[in-house]
Amino acid sequence: MSENCNQSCSSCGEDCTDRKEAKTDFREKPHELSVIKKVIGIVSGKGGVGKSSVTSMLAVTMKRLGYHVAILDADVTGPSIPKAFGIKEKATGSEFGIYPLKSKTGIDIMSINLLLANDTDPVLWRGPILGNTVKQFWTDVIWGDVDYMFIDMPPGTGDVPLTVFQSLTIDGIIIVTSPQELVSMIVSKAVKMAEMMNIPVLGLVENMSYFKCPDNGKEYKIFGESHMDEIAEKHNLKVLAKLPIDPRISAACDTGMIEFFDGDWFDSIAQKLEKTEEKETMRIAVAGEGKNVTEHFGHCINFLIYDVENGKIMNEKSIPNPGHKPGFLPNFLADGGVNVIISGGMGGGAVDIFNERNVEVVVGASGDAKTAVENYLKGELKTTGSVCHEHQHHDTCGE
Numbered sequence: 001m002s003e004n005c006n007q008s009c010s011s012c013g014e015d016c017t018d019r020k021e022a023k024t025d026f027r028e029k030p031h032e033l034s035v036i037k038k039v040i041g042i043v044s045g046k047g048g049v050g051k052s053s054v055t056s057m058l059a060v061t062m063k064r065l066g067y068h069v070a071i072l073d074a075d076v077t078g079p080s081i082p083k084a085f086g087i088k089e090k091a092t093g094s095e096f097g098i099y100p101l102k103s104k105t106g107i108d109i110m111s112i113n114l115l116l117a118n119d120t121d122p123v124l125w126r127g128p129i130l131g132n133t134v135k136q137f138w139t140d141v142i143w144g145d146v147d148y149m150f151i152d153m154p155p156g157t158g159d160v161p162l163t164v165f166q167s168l169t170i171d172g173i174i175i176v177t178s179p180q181e182l183v184s185m186i187v188s189k190a191v192k193m194a195e196m197m198n199i200p201v202l203g204l205v206e207n208m209s210y211f212k213c214p215d216n217g218k219e220y221k222i223f224g225e226s227h228m229d230e231i232a233e234k235h236n237l238k239v240l241a242k243l244p245i246d247p248r249i250s251a252a253c254d255t256g257m258i259e260f261f262d263g264d265w266f267d268s269i270a271q272k273l274e275k276t277e278e279k280e281t282m283r284i285a286v287a288g289e290g291k292n293v294t295e296h297f298g299h300c301i302n303f304l305i306y307d308v309e310n311g312k313i314m315n316e317k318s319i320p321n322p323g324h325k326p327g328f329l330p331n332f333l334a335d336g337g338v339n340v341i342i343s344g345g346m347g348g349g350a351v352d353i354f355n356e357r358n359v360e361v362v363v364g365a366s367g368d369a370k371t372a373v374e375n376y377l378k379g380e381l382k383t384t385g386s387v388c389h390e391h392q393h394h395d396t397c398g399e
Contacts, residue, residue, distance in 0.1 A: 026166040027166070027167060027169055028135055028138060028139050028167045028168070029139070030139060030143065031097050031138075031139060031140060031141060031142050033096065033097070033143075033144065034142060034143040034144060035143075035144070035146065036070075036143060036146045036169075037147050037148070038147065038148050038149070038171045038273075039170050039171050040058075040148065040150050040151070040170075040171060040172055040174060040202070040273070041150075041153050041164060041165075041170050042054055042058070042150060042151065042153060042174050043173045043194075044155045044175065044176045044190070045155065045156065045186030045187055045189050045190045046155050046156070047155040048178075049155075049176050049178045049207050049208070050176060050178075050207040050243075051075075051152065051153070051155065052075065052080045052152050053207075053249055053250075053253055053258070054174070054176050054205055054243075055071060055081065055151075056081065056084045056085070056253065056258045057249075057258065057261070057263070057265075057266050058150055058266055058270070059071050059148075059150050060105070060258060061266040061267065061270045062147070062148045063105055063106065063107050065270060065274070068106075068108075069107050069146070070100065070107065070108040070110075070143055070146045070148070070149045070150070071110075071111075071149070071150050072110055072134075072137050072138065072141075072149060072150070072152070073109070073110065073112070073113075073152045074137070074154060074164055075152050075153065075154040075155075075160075076123055076125070076134065076154070076160065077122075077123050077130065079111045079112050080253070081109055082101075082109065082111050082113045082114060082119075083113075083119075083256060084256065084258045085104070085107070085256055085258060085259060086104070086255070086256020086257065087101050087109060087114070087256070088119075089101055090114055090115065091110065091115055096142060097141060097142040098140050099141070099142055100142075101114055103259060104259055105259045107259070108143060108144070110137050128159065130159060130163075131159050131163030132163075134160055134167075135163060135167050138168050151164060151168070151170075153173075165193070165194075165197040165199055170199050171200070172200040173190075173199055173200070173201055173202065174201075174203060174204070174240065174269075175190050175201060175204050175205070176205045176207055177204060177205070177228065177231075178207055178208050178223055179221065179223040179225065179226045179227065179228070180224060184230070184231050184234075187204065187231050187235070188235070202238070202240070202273075203232075203238035203240035203269075203272070204228060204232055204237055204238070204240060205239075205240050205241050205242075205243065205269070206228040206239070206241070206242045206243065208223055208243070208244075208245045209221075209226055209228075209242035209244060209245075210222070210244050210245070211244060211245040219244075226242065228242065240268070240269045240272060241265055241269055243265050244265075248261065249261060249263070280310050281307070281308065282308045282339040283305060283307055283336070283337045283338050283340075284305070284306045284308060284338070284340040284341075284342065284373050284376065285304070285305050285333050285336075286303065286304040286306070286341075286342045286343070287300035287341070287342070287343035287346075288300055288301065288302050288303065288304045288318070288369050290302070291369055291370070292366075292367060292368060293342065293343065293365045293367060293368075294343065295343075295344035295366075297343040297344075297345065297347070297350060297363075298324045298346075298347065299321075299324060300321050301320070301321060302318050302319060302321060303320075303333070304316065304318050304369045305318070305319060305336075305338070308373075312377075313370070313373065313377075316370065327349075329350065330354045331353065331357065333359065334353075334354070334357035334359050338359055339358075339360065340359065340361075340362060340376065341359055341360070341361055341362070342362045342363075342369075342372055342373065342376060342381070343363050343365065344363065344365060345363055345364070346361065346363050351363075362376060362381060362382070362383045364383060365381060
């Protein structure tokens with residue numbers, strides 16, 4: 001602990017050494033029978049902006065495109081997803097876990113209202129219990145094979161959003177707002193929370209943006225002029241949609257018929273979600289002498305580790321060689337998440353262990369380590385099959 005530490009973590013800066021060391025991965029694994037490909041959180045800085053209806057219509061749109069879709073209703077104290085889909089049955093379970101209910105078109109849904117005896121019963125729980133309930137919706141519910149899961153978050157930046165961001169693997173969030181000028185501050189809070197939790201913001205949706213009169217076709221700004229474009233530019237975000245005030249949407253939600261509402265406002269958002277690329281990540285290790293590639297893998301001075309996202313180096317660090325013991329180094333690097341090892345030369349025994357651990361081996365490299373990694377990413381560095389000279393016959397280098 002730093003001698004200047006006052007033990008009040010709320011006042012610490014992000015560069016606080018103790019705070020950095022205290023960072024822990026709180027992410028929970030989903031149920032073992034669940035395979036969830038993409039998780040999108042629908043967030044609002046304040047209540048009453050139509051977040052749940054946006055969640056519902058996004059799920060409906062993706063379902064119409066042929067995807068297996070699920071909704072996790074994390075708004076435990078104000079659940080409205082079951083009503084929008086007309087679901088009145090209660091969830092069931094077995095020794096294996098809890099089963100979500102399916103909507104009329106096959107969207108899987110889990111909400112606290114599916115577990116309460118009466119839909120109108122209030123949920124009078126404190127923050128930690130609310131957060132743990134949402135966590136159990138992730139860990140204990142048998143979701144099966146899901147292409148897109150949408151999480152209807154409670155408004156604000158309190159306990160439940162924090163739990164979701166920390167405990168669930170979120171691929172990105174969509175922030176729902178309304179046109180009022182006050183929204184700029186509220187959106188900023190949501191964006192900053194996402195940044196602090198390292199969650200990508202996919203874009204903004206402005207709900208109740210305008211009302212189109214059915215008699216004259218003119219658009220009226222009921223809640224004033226939109227500030228969405230300015231907010232998006234300020235935070236370098238995309239405006240995904242500006243949605244009108246449409247009484248038919250409210251009527252569809254109230255009657256549980258949101259799945260059959262005819263509107264195309266979400267088609268463009270769906271296309272953008274489809275185009276959202278999966279992050280291709282890898283970790284590349286280089287056997288080095290300082291910042292250069294070494295000729296002998298097992299006797300290297302250090303390993304230079306490069307974290308790569310979508311073909312670009314995002315982070316690099318150097319760690320000392322932990323020791324040249326039989327069979328140790330290849331397993332040490334594989335256990336550390338290394339996908340590719342680059343070296344000047346390497347014994348056959350080490351190559352065999354790397355192959356068993358599904359780590360690609362590239363030998364015959366030389367010169368600057370980072371340049372070697374960049375050349376590998378460009379496809380310009382190929383393995384030469386080089387074997388360390390002192391182990392040409394016994395193939396024991398690095399074992």
